Amino acid sequence: MCTSLTYTSAAEHHFFARTMDFPTTTSWRPVFLPRNYHWQTALHTPRTTRYAFL
Structure with missing residues (x-):
């Protein structure tokens, strides 16, 4: 099961x-x-991420 949370500093x-x-x-x-x-x-379109992802 996945869990999520949000936080504002x-x-x-x-x-x-x-x-x-x-899975292990x-x-x-x-x-x-x-x-x-x-x-x-x-499609060879350049992109730049706005946020970091893991």
């Missing part, structure tokens, strides 16, 4: 967190994308 920064249940029998690994990460879509 005193400086008005908003945070979202979520737990994920990963596969080779899944979390991936981190930092804020302002530059990448291209499969």
Whole structure:
């Protein structure tokens, strides 16, 4: 089961967190994308992330 929560700091920064249940029998690994990460879509369109993701 997944759980999530939101948090707003005193400086008005908003945070979202979520737990994920990963199976232990596969080779899944979390991936981190930092804020302002530059990448291209499969259609060769450049994109930049606004937020960091894990």
